[in-house]
Structures are given as C-alpha cells and as structure tokens.
Amino acid sequence: MKITSLSQETRTFHPPEKFVSSALIKTRAELEKLYEMANTDAERFWKELAQKELIWDRPFDSVLNWRPPFAEWFTGGTLNASVQALDRHKNTPQWHHPAIHWFSETGEDKKISYKELYELTCKTANALTRLGVKKGEVVTIYMPLVPEAIATMLACSRIGAIHSVVFAGFSAEALKDRLLDAKSKVVVTADGARRRGQIIDLKSEVDKAVVSLEAIEKVLVFEHVGTKPKMNQRDILWKEIVEVQPHEFTAAEMQSEDPLFILYTSGTTGKPKGILHTTAGYLLWTKVSHEWVFDIKPSDVYWCTADIGWITGHSYLVYGPLQNGCTCVVFEGAPNYPDWGQFWRIIEKSKTTIFYTAPTAIRACAAQGDEWPQKFDLSSLRLLGTVGEPINPEAWMWFYKIIGNEKCPIVDTWWQTETGGIMIAPIPAVTPLKPGSCTKPLPGIQAKVLTQEGNDCETNHGGLLVVDKPWPSMLRGIWGDPQRFEKTYWSQFKAKYFTGDGARIDSDGFFWLLGRVDDVLNVSGHRLSTAEIESALVAHASVAESAVVARPDDLKGQAIVAFVSLKNSEKTFSAPDLIHALKGHVVKEIGALARPEEIIIVDQLPKTRSGKIMRRLLREIATHGKVQGDLTTLENANAINEIIEKNTGIAEE
Numbered sequence: 001m002k003i004t005s006l007s008q009e010t011r012t013f014h015p016p017e018k019f020v021s022s023a024l025i026k027t028r029a030e031l032e033k034l035y036e037m038a039n040t041d042a043e044r045f046w047k048e049l050a051q052k053e054l055i056w057d058r059p060f061d062s063v064l065n066w067r068p069p070f071a072e073w074f075t076g077g078t079l080n081a082s083v084q085a086l087d088r089h090k091n092t093p094q095w096h097h098p099a100i101h102w103f104s105e106t107g108e109d110k111k112i113s114y115k116e117l118y119e120l121t122c123k124t125a126n127a128l129t130r131l132g133v134k135k136g137e138v139v140t141i142y143m144p145l146v147p148e149a150i151a152t153m154l155a156c157s158r159i160g161a162i163h164s165v166v167f168a169g170f171s172a173e174a175l176k177d178r179l180l181d182a183k184s185k186v187v188v189t190a191d192g193a194r195r196r197g198q199i200i201d202l203k204s205e206v207d208k209a210v211v212s213l214e215a216i217e218k219v220l221v222f223e224h225v226g227t228k229p230k231m232n233q234r235d236i237l238w239k240e241i242v243e244v245q246p247h248e249f250t251a252a253e254m255q256s257e258d259p260l261f262i263l264y265t266s267g268t269t270g271k272p273k274g275i276l277h278t279t280a281g282y283l284l285w286t287k288v289s290h291e292w293v294f295d296i297k298p299s300d301v302y303w304c305t306a307d308i309g310w311i312t313g314h315s316y317l318v319y320g321p322l323q324n325g326c327t328c329v330v331f332e333g334a335p336n337y338p339d340w341g342q343f344w345r346i347i348e349k350s351k352t353t354i355f356y357t358a359p360t361a362i363r364a365c366a367a368q369g370d371e372w373p374q375k376f377d378l379s380s381l382r383l384l385g386t387v388g389e390p391i392n393p394e395a396w397m398w399f400y401k402i403i404g405n406e407k408c409p410i411v412d413t414w415w416q417t418e419t420g421g422i423m424i425a426p427i428p429a430v431t432p433l434k435p436g437s438c439t440k441p442l443p444g445i446q447a448k449v450l451t452q453e454g455n456d457c458e459t460n461h462g463g464l465l466v467v468d469k470p471w472p473s474m475l476r477g478i479w480g481d482p483q484r485f486e487k488t489y490w491s492q493f494k495a496k497y498f499t500g501d502g503a504r505i506d507s508d509g510f511f512w513l514l515g516r517v518d519d520v521l522n523v524s525g526h527r528l529s530t531a532e533i534e535s536a537l538v539a540h541a542s543v544a545e546s547a548v549v550a551r552p553d554d555l556k557g558q559a560i561v562a563f564v565s566l567k568n569s570e571k572t573f574s575a576p577d578l579i580h581a582l583k584g585h586v587v588k589e590i591g592a593l594a595r596p597e598e599i600i601i602v603d604q605l606p607k608t609r610s611g612k613i614m615r616r617l618l619r620e621i622a623t624h625g626k627v628q629g630d631l632t633t634l635e636n637a638n639a640i641n642e643i644i645e646k647n648t649g650i651a652e653e
Contacts, residue, residue, distance in 0.1 A: 009393050013400070013433040015409045019382060023295050023429030031430045034443035045444060046472060050074055050284050055088055057253045060280070064470060068495035069486055070477075071470045072257050073281035080251040081157035081260055082125075084283050085322035086118040087251070094298055094325040100147050101301065101350050105194050105333025105342070109349070112147050114325070117154075119247035120147070124155035126245035131218045131236070133186055135160030135252055138262065140184040142166045142175055142206060144193030145307050145332040148222050148238070150318055152188050153308065157260060157279075160252035164262045164274070167309025168193050169200065169635065172208035174272075178264050179209060181274055181479065185217045192225040196337040203229035210234075256280035262479045263311055265417050273488070274479030275311075275417050281472030283319060285421040289442060290320030293411050293425045294354050294383060301350055301380070303329035305343075305357040311417040312387050315473075316356065320421070335361055340368045344376035344403075355403070356385035356411075359395055360545070360611035366398040367544030367567040373402055383428055385411040389612060390513040392535035396435035414438040414513055416499065418489065420473030423447060424511050436535065437510045445471055447511065449503045454493050457504065462514050462529060465503040466496045502529060516615075521550040522558045528594055530615070533560065536589035540582055542566055547605050548596070549619040559597035561622040563643070565605055575601055598622075606639040618643075 015023075025031055038045040043063040050060065060077030089095050098111040112120070133139055139156050141163055143149035149165075156163040164182045166175050168190075179187070187210065193200045203221060207230070210216040221229060222238040231237070254260075260279045264272040290296055302321055306312035321328045329350050335343050343365065347355060365372065384404050386396075391412055400410055409428040415421060424447060426439040433439070441447040446468040449457045457463035467474075474497065478485040492498040502514035514520070514529035521528045530548040537546035546564045553559035564582065579599045587595050606614045614634060620627045621643055631637065 009434055009436050011393075011435055013409075013435075015429050016407050019295075019407075019409060020429045024297070025292065025295075025427050026429055028430050031427050031443070038444040042444065042469065046073075046284075049288060049444075050077075050280065050472075053287050054079055054280065054284055055083060060256060066470050069490040069497075071474060073278075073470075073472045074256040074284075077256045077280060078253040079256070079280060079283070080160075080254050081279055081283055081319065082121055082154040083158075083251050084287070085154060085319060086114060086121060088323070089114045089325055090118075092325070097298070097325070098327040099322060100150065101327055101329050102147050103329065103331045103333070103346050103350070105197070105331075105337055111327075114322075117147070117151060117322075120151040121154040121158060122247050122249035123242050123245040124148070124151050125158045125249040127220070127238075127242040128152075128155055128159060128161070128186065128188075129249075130241060130245075131186055131220065133159055133161050136162065136259075137186075138162045138164050138182040138184045140164045140166060140175075140179055140182060140187045141308075142168055142170075142187060142189045142202060143222065144168050144190055144200075144202070144224060145313075145330060146190070146222070146224060147330065148190075148224075149188075149308055150330070153261075153314075153318060155249075157254075158249055158251045160254055160258065162259045162261060164264070165308050165314070166264065167307055168202055169195070169309075172205045175205060176209040176213070177272060178274075179213060179216065181264075181272065182262055183215065185215055186220065187216060187218075188220045188222070190222040190224040191227045191229045194225060194332060196334050199225050199227065201227065201229075203227075207232065254279050257476070259476075261314065263314065263417055273481075273484070275475050276477045276479050277420050277473070278476050281474070282315075282420050283323065285471065285473035286315045286320035287323040289422045289425075290316060291324055292427055292442065293413060293422050294356070294385065295428050296321070296324045296326055296354070298325040300326040300353045301329060302326045302354040303331070303347070303350070303352045303356065305331065305335075305355075305361065306387070311420070315421050316387075335365060340365060340372045341375055344373045344378060347378055347381065348376040351380040353380055354383045354385070355381055356387060358388040358611045359386050359391040360388065360607065360613065362386065362391065362395045362399050363538065363545050366395060366402075367565075369568070370402050378403060378405070381405075381408050383411065384408045385413060387413050387415075390438075390515065390531045390535075391436060392531075392538045393435035394535075394539045400435075409433060412436075412438045414501075414511070418475040418497075418499075419467070419471070420475065423467065423471075434510055437506070437512050439510050441511070448496075449505050449511075450493065450496075459507050460504055462502050462504040464492070464517060465499045465501045465511075465513070466493055467499065468496055518616075521548070521560055523550075523556050523560060523593065528560075532590060533562065533586060533594050533596070536586045536594070537562060537564055537582060539589060540585045542578060543582070545605055545613070547613045547615050547618050549615055549622050551619070551622040553597070560594065561618075562596040562599045563602050563605060563618055564599060565602055600643070602639070602643050604636060604639045604642075606637075606643070607635050 058078040060074035065072040099114040100112040262274040414424040449463040515531040550558035
C-alpha cells in the first residue's frame with residue numbers, strides 16, 4: 001500500500017541550553033550508545049534495564065520467549081506492581097513528598113504523599129480482600145478521577161487481582177458489556193462525578209448495569225459528591241469498610257507474565273476489545289519511557305490530563321510517574337469549566353513543570369485565543385507533550401509559542417493502548433523537533449513503514465506502520481479471544497505487529513503519522529492521508545478543528561468531505577465565501593489533488609470521551625446521511641444530530 005504524502009514541514013527547533021544542561025540524557029553520544037546497545041544485543045539491553053529499574057522478589061531466568069505472536073518476558077521472576085510504584089520510595093525523601101496533587105473543578109485541591117497513598121492502597125486492598133477478591137480475579141473500577149480510584153488500581157495489583165477500569169462517562173449498557181466480558185464479581189464505583197458543573201450519577205448507572213448480573217457479588221461505593229445513593233443488598237459504602245482497615249498489606253508475589261489489567265477499546269464492529277497487559281514488561285517500559293521522554297526528575301510536578309479510563313492514564317498518570325517518584329497533578333474536570341482558563345489556572349497553582357495533553361485539547365484552547373493562557377503565570381513549565389493523535393503544525397506552534405514561551409521542548413508521542421507505552425517520541429534534550437512529527441522510535445523499539453507487500457517504503461512515501469520486533473510492554477492478547485488477537489494485529493505481516501496506522505519516514509529518519517489506514521482516502525487512484533488534509537485546513541486562520549472523510553464517488557472512486565469547526569472570532573464569516581477560501585487554501589498548501597469536494601461547517605465535531613474525533617461517524621453521515629455504528633464512546637451525542645439536521649435536514653431518531 002502506498003499513501004501519497006503531499007505536505008511538507010521544514011521548520012526545526014532545538015532545545016534551549018538551559019534545558020540541555022540539566023537533562024538526564026544530554027548528548028547525542030549518550031543516546032546513540034543506547035541505540036547501539038539495543039540494536040547490537042537486544043536481549044542484553046532489556047536484561048540490564050530490567051535488572052536496574054525493577055525491584056525483584058525473585059530474579060528472572062530468561063529475557064524473552066517469542067512464539068509469534070505470543071511473547072513472554074522475564075519469565076521466572078516475581079515482583080509486584082504496587083511495590084514498584086509505592087514501596088520503592090520508603091526510606092527515601094520521596095516518601096513524604098506529594099505523590100498526587102488533586103484538583104476538583106469546584107476549586108478544591110489536596111496533596112497526598114507517597115506514604116499516604118501507600119496507606120490508602122493497603123487499606124483498600126484489605127477491604128477488597130474482605131469483599132472476597134482473590135488473586136487472578138477481575139475487579140471493575142468505574143470511578144471519577146479521584147485519588148481513591150488510583151489507590152483502587154494499586155490495591156488490585158497489590159492483591160494480585162486484575163483491574164478493569166471503565167471510564168466513568170460510559171453508559172450502563174457499555175459498562176454491562178465490559179462486566180460480562182471480564183467476568184467481574186466486584187465493582188468499585190462512587191455516588192457521582194463532577195463534569196462541567198453537573199453531577200453525573202454513577203451509582204444509578206452501575207445499578208442499571210448489574211441488575212441482571214447475578215455474578216456481581218459486591219458493589220463498593222465511594223461517597224464523593226454527597227448524593228446519598230440508594231443502597232442495595234450487595235452494596236457497601238467505602239467509609240464502612242475501607243476506612244476501618246489496617247494500613248499495611250503484604251503484597252502478593254506475582255509472576256512476570258501474570259495479568260496486571262484489562263483495558264477495553266472500541267472495535268470497529270462495536271464489540272469492545274479487552275486489551276490484556278501483564279506485569280513485569282509493562283512496568284519496565286512505562287518507567288523507562290516515562291523517564292527518557294519526559295526527562296523526569298523526582299522534583300518534577302508532572303500533569304498528564306488523561307483519565308485513568310484510558311491507557312494514557314494507566315501508563316503515564318499512574319504506573320510510570322509513580323515508579324519515577326514525581327508529583328502527579330490529577331484533575332477531575334474539563335478544560336473549559338468554569339472557563340477556558342482552567343488548565344492554565346491549575347498549572348499556575350500547582351507549579352506544573354511538565355504538561356502532557358491531547359492535540360484536541362490544544363486546538364480547542366487555541367480556538368479561544370491567546371488571552372486565556374496569558375492571564376496566568378506559566379513560567380514553571382519546562383517541557384510540553386502531546387498524545388492521542390497526530391498534532392498539526394499550527395497547533396504545535398501555538399503550544400510552543402503561547403504555552404511554552406518558546407523555551408519548552410515538545411515531546412510529540414506516538415503509541416497505543418496495545419503498545420502499553422510510548423514507542424516513537426523525541427528525547428527532549430537531544431532530538432531536533434519538527435512540528436507535526438513524533439520524530440524517531442525510542443531505543444529498543446524497531447518500527448518500520450512498509451508497503452502492502454511487506455517491503456520498506458521509499459523516503460517520504462506513505463505506507464503501513466509496523467513494529468518489527470517484540471517489546472516488553474506489548475499487549476499479550478485480547479481477553480478471552482486469541483483468534484481476534486491474531487487476526488487483528490498479526491495477520492497482515494508475519495511476526496510483525498501491524499498498528500493500523502499509516503506513516504511516512506522523511507530523509508532525516510523522522511516518522512510522520514498519517515492517521516488510521518481505515519481513514520486513508522482513495523481519490524482518482526491516489527491514496528491520500530486524511531491527517532495532512534486536516535492539517536492544511538486547520539492552518540487557515542478561521543479554523544479551529546477539522547475532520548476529513550471519504551464518500552463514494554462514481555468518477556473519482558472517493559470524494560473528499562471535510563467537516564470544520566471555526567474559532568470563536570470567525571463564526572460570523574460568510575459560509576460560502578469561507579468554504580471557497582478553505583478549498584483554495586488546501587490547494588495552496590498541499591495541491592489540487594487534495595481539494596475537498598465538500599466542506600461542511602459545524603458547531604462541534606463528534607468526539608470520544610478521551611477527546612478523539614469520531615471520523616467513523618462522520619463517514620457514515622457523509623455517505624448515508626445517518627449513523628448506525630456503536631455510540632458508547634461518544635461524549636457529545638448532540639453533535640451528531642446537529643450535523644445531520646444541518647446538512648441533510650433529517651434528524652436522527
């Protein structure tokens with residue numbers, strides 16, 4: 001498969017000397033040494049990292065047993081995830097240092113030390129044990145983003161139970177599907193969650209999900225918002241069982257390959273996939289990649305804005321940062337409530353040094369203008385990061401100039417739920433930065449861009465992104481469905497992990513993500529990247545966000561349809577004039593081949609609760625005028641009706 005890549009980005013940025021002078025990896029020679037070690041003797045590279053970075057109860061016997069597509073890492077060794085995150089800091093200055101600085105959208109904030117988080121985790125582990133949770137069983141967590149939710153994850157790992165975190169915005173039906181698939185017996189939830197000034201009634205959603213599930217034995221309810229929920233026979237309040245427990249709990253010795261968690265992702269068929277991650281390899285790579293990519297030091301105040309319902313929250317809000325001993329900012333709320341200053345207000349108050357968020361959030365904030373961030377003191381920031389989807393160069397530049405004041409490197413990270421940790425990203429003191437590129441694979445990660453036939457793509461030719469060799473944090477399967485695991489990820493190329501993404505590699509060896517292969521357009525025999533066309537649209541001064549999809553066309557094969565939302569200051573612009581200008585802008589930026597057939601101006605784009613634009617739904621609207629697919633991950637359902645009504649005159653029933 002060849003994907004035509006039309007965009008060019010020539011700007012390059014280097015880190016300031018002040019950043020380089022204090023960095024953990026300061027020089028290209030240091031970085032090249034890591035690459036050389038990984039490429040020369042991969043098993044020795046991973047062995048030495050595992051021996052250095054993890055605390056073993058019993059040392060491992062072998063580094064890797066690889067029977068494609070099944071991998072076993074560090075077999076024979078035993079350890080515990082909560083010990084890696086918490087106990088390792090005993091008898092160090094970090095023990096009384098804040099592990100979490102939590103913020104509510106109401107303005108409340110509190111700090112919890114590593115010692116306090118350890119004690120809360122042990123009390124929660126004791127309580128779950130009292131409720132009958134045993135090693136190897138699945139506990140489903142359906143909670144707001146509060147410290148108790150993080151403690152519950154760590155309590156499960158301390159017991160040796162498998163946690164399955166379900167984002168606390170999913171419907172009762174979506175929760176039920178995940179409970180059934182995981183065969184959970186215990187659910188941990190809260191009375192409610194706060195979101196944009198509203199109370200989301202979590203307990204009633206759980207009640208609806210479990211009403212017909214006899215396998216659910218206990219529901220543990222944390223009282224967070226004070227709504228005094230109705231309690232049923234199998235329900236028990238957090239304060240009645242957790243708060244009375246001892247604050248010590250002996251951690252279970254877990255085999256390296258024992259399951260640590262299941263995390264469900266939505267499949268294109270609508271049936272969620274339970275991605276399985278195990279213990280040692282996942283812990284190793286989240287710790288090391290977090291340290292390398294974010295240049296983490298124990299003194300850092302680090303804010304990853306993801307919820308724990310997503311893999312970013314698992315890897316880079318909980319397991320990676322806590323292993324590295326920094327302070328994690330945790331925020332229950334949205335970036336635009338009570339106003340668009342919320343992110344910047346928290347950075348000022350917490351003195352955040354590292355800020356890691358999604359391109360969607362960056363574009364949404366940029367659309368409000370520069371005045372919001374300029375009201376706050378952001379001088380504590382020293383590093384910025386992006387995650388979730390390719391970031392377009394204009395959003396990158398806004399982030400760099402307005403938020404980072406041109407002194408903060410930006411680590412643009414590519415990875416997936418399935419990879420467990422970051423795969424392609426800069427080492428911030430060494431790697432030159434190009435707006436829109438996630439730069440190069442990290443040491444130990446072998447990524448390639450291949451043609452449909454499995455050959456290496458030529459320079460700047462788009463193709464299929466694969467990972468050529470096993471890595472420690474790789475998914476170990478789809479829970480209960482090994483056939484789907486093999487078919488989805490390993491059937492395209494023998495013994496190579498197919499990511500489902502398109503990419504190109506430029507003449508400097510930098511990777512540029514082109515979006516999901518499913519989203520690639522076939523226009524007049526040319527396969528075009530949706531990400532590049534979207535980037536060209538967002539580069540126009542009037543556009544806040546864009547999403548590009550295809551619809552069938554008798555002449556061209558597929559026609560390009562673009563949905564765009566506008567910046568606040570541009571919403572009075574004449575629509576026909578703007579559409580004409582935008583089409584011309586795309587032609588100017590990347591060529592006539594990429595000119596959209598139709599541009600539809602919308603108030604908002606449909607997004608998942610993690611902030612990703614749901615292009616699949618837009619493709620259905622462009623093709624059929626309605627949507628029929630899975631909507632369980634959709635946050636703003638009203639956006640779909642508005643788009644359908646506005647552009648077809650038919651409101652979805």
